[in-house]
Amino acid sequence: MSNMEKNLFNLKFAAKELQRSSKKCDKEEKAEKAKVKKAVQKGNMEVARIHAENAIRQKNQSVNFLRMSARISALMEKFERQFETLDVQTAQMEDTMSSTTTLTTPQGQVDALMMEMADEAGLDLNMELPQGQTGSVGTSVASAEQDELSQRLAKLRDQV
Secondary structure (H helix, E strand, O other), rough: OOOOHHHHHHHHHHHHHHHHHHHHHHHHHHHHHHHHHHHHOOOHHHHHHHHHHHHHHHHHHHHHHHHHHHHHHHHHHHHHHHHHHHHHHHHHHHHHHHHHHHHOHHEEEEHHHHHHHHHHHHOOOOOHHHHHHHHHHHHHHHHHHHHHHHHHHHHHHHHH
């Protein structure tokens, strides 16, 4: 479990706890109201006032717990959104990394390195280097073209 997952779990747990606390306060508030009623019926105003204060306190607590729970839920959504974007970014990064690794490993260089290491190890790999071949083919074609050109020029000079 990653840190982010742990945080998300803790937030969810806390939100549930806050909601539970809010419900508990609602119950307490009802109980206190009932006590207020009883005390009033008995003409016991001082006791009634104390229970009334308790009832109000419980009501406010309940609202506070709900507010905090809502705030945590909002935080959770933010977290989850970040989680999703993080997943997307991670996936994109992995794609990019795998494509760059394939791009930046030309076979010629790989072969050359293998031969270099074989040389150091005193082994003979007998590998043909594709780079060497393309290089020589390229130059021979170029020189043939140049020969042809110089021949043409020579002919032109003769005519003039």
